[in-house]
Amino acid sequence: MKIGIPQKIAIVISLLVIIAGFYYISLISKNTFPYLKSKKEVLESTETTIEDLPKAFCPLCGVQVNENQVFKPIAVMIDNHNAALPHRGVNSACMIIETLAEGGITRLEAFYAHNHPKVVGPVRSARIYFVDFALSYKALLSHCGGSPEALSALFRLPIDLDQIRYSYPYFRDRSRRAPHNLYAQFDRFFTQAKNLGYDLTPVKEPFFMFGEETPISTTTVSKISVPFSSAAYTVSWIYDAQSDTFIRYTKKGKYVDELTNESPKVKNIVIVETKMGVKDNKGRLDIKISGKGKAWFIVGQYLAKGYWQKEIGKPFKFHRESGDEVVFKPGMIWIEILPEFSYPKFSN
Numbered sequence: 322m323k324i325g326i327p328q329k330i331a332i333v334i335s336l337l338v339i340i341a342g343f344y345y346i347s348l349i350s351k352n353t354f355p356y357l358k359s360k361k362e363v364l365e366s367t368e369t370t371i372e373d374l375p376k377a378f379c380p381l382c383g384v385q386v387n388e389n390q391v392f393k394p395i396a397v398m399i400d401n402h403n404a405a406l407p408h409r410g411v412n413s414a415c416m417i418i419e420t421l422a423e424g425g426i427t428r429l430e431a432f433y434a435h436n437h438p439k440v441v442g443p444v445r446s447a448r449i450y451f452v453d454f455a456l457s458y459k460a461l462l463s464h465c466g467g468s469p470e471a472l473s474a475l476f477r478l479p480i481d482l483d484q485i486r487y488s489y490p491y492f493r494d495r496s497r498r499a500p501h502n503l504y505a506q507f508d509r510f511f512t513q514a515k516n517l518g519y520d521l522t523p524v525k526e527p528f529f530m531f532g533e534e535t536p537i538s539t540t541t542v543s544k545i546s547v548p549f550s551s552a553a554y555t556v557s558w559i560y561d562a563q564s565d566t567f568i569r570y571t572k573k574g575k576y577v578d579e580l581t582n583e584s585p586k587v588k589n590i591v592i593v594e595t596k597m598g599v600k601d602n603k604g605r606l607d608i609k610i611s612g613k614g615k616a617w618f619i620v621g622q623y624l625a626k627g628y629w630q631k632e633i634g635k636p637f638k639f640h641r642e643s644g645d646e647v648v649f650k651p652g653m654i655w656i657e658i659l660p661e662f663s664y665p666k667f668s669n
C-alpha cells in the first residue's frame with residue numbers, strides 16, 4: 322500500500338504530539354513530585370539503606386512506617402469480660418474502640434493496620450455497631466458469631482472472618498476457661514481472606530489528622546475515670562510522664578498485654594457520649610452511632626472538649642468546640658463510647 326504525502330504529514334504530526342506529551346509529563350512529574358527519583362538514579366545511588374525505603378503513614382494511628390508495612394486493616398472483637406483478662410495482642414493495635422455489649426459488660430474492637438501480633442484474643446461475638454465500625458475503617462472483621470442483626474449483615478459482606486464459618490485462623494487455649502479462651506493466629510487472617518477472595522488493598526488516606534506540634538489545649542489531666550456501667554467495668558487511666566502515655570487500669574488492676582507483660586502505649590484517648598437503650602429481651606443495645614454528640618479528647622496530657630460526628634459506614638470526625646478538627650499524636654488511639662449522662666471524671 323502506498324502512503325500519500327498528507328498521510329505522511331499526519332504520521333509525523335502524531336509522533337511529534339506523542340513526544341511532546343511524554344516531555345510534558347516528565348516536566349510535570351519533576352516539578353510536582355521532586356522527590357521522585359528515576360530508576361537509574363536509585364540504582365546508581367550508593368547511599369541506599371533500609372532507611373531509604375519508601376515511607377508511608379499508618380492510616381489509623383499516623384505513625385511513619387515503611388510503605389510495605391501497611392496492610393489491609395483488620396478488626397478483632399475482643400472479649401472484655403473480667404475473666405477474659407489479660408488480653409493477648411492488644412499492644413500492637415493502632416486503634417481500639419471500647420463500648421458496651423449486654424449486661425453492663427464492655428467489649429473491645431481492636432484495629433490493626435501497620436503492626437500485628439502473633440496471637441490475638443480472646444475473640445468474642447460481634448454486634449451491629451461493631452460491624453459498622455469495621456466498615457467505616459475499611460477493615461476485615463474477626464469475631465466468633467454475633468447478634469442476628471450483625472450476622473445477617475456480615476453474611477453478605479466480603480469482610481467476614483467469623484470463626485464459626487472460617488475456623489482456620491482460630492484455636493482454643495485449654496489453659497484458659499471457655500468461652501474466654503478463643504484466640505487467633507494473626508497472619509492466618511490474611512491467608513483466610515485471600516482464599517475467600519477478599520480485597521486486601523491497604524488504605525492510604527489517613528482516617529484522622531496527626532501532628533506533634535501544638536498541644537490540644539492548656540488544660541492538663543493526670544487521671545481519667547470512665548464509668549461504663551458498674552464499678553466492675555469502670556476504666557481508669559493514669560498519666561505516665563516518662564512515656565507520655567496513659568496507663569489503663571481495670572477492676573483486675575494494671576492492664577497489660579499477656580504477650581509482653583506491658584501496658585499499651587496509648588497516646589490519644591477519645592471519650593464519645595451517645596444515646597444507648599436496651600432493644601430486645603436478650604439485653605442487646607441500640608447504640609446511636611450516627612449524627613453528632615459530645616466528646617472529650619485527651620492528646621498527650623492535654624484535655625479538650627468538643628464533639629463527634631459520624632455517618633453510617635463512615636469514620637468518626639472529631640472536632641474541638643471551636644470546630645477545628647482534632648489533631649492526634651501519632652500512636653495508639655483508644656475510643657471509649659459511653660452512654661449519655663455517664664459523666665467521665667478528670668482530675669490532676
Ligand SMILES: [Zn+2]
Binds near residue numbers: 380414433434435
Ligand atoms: Zn497503625
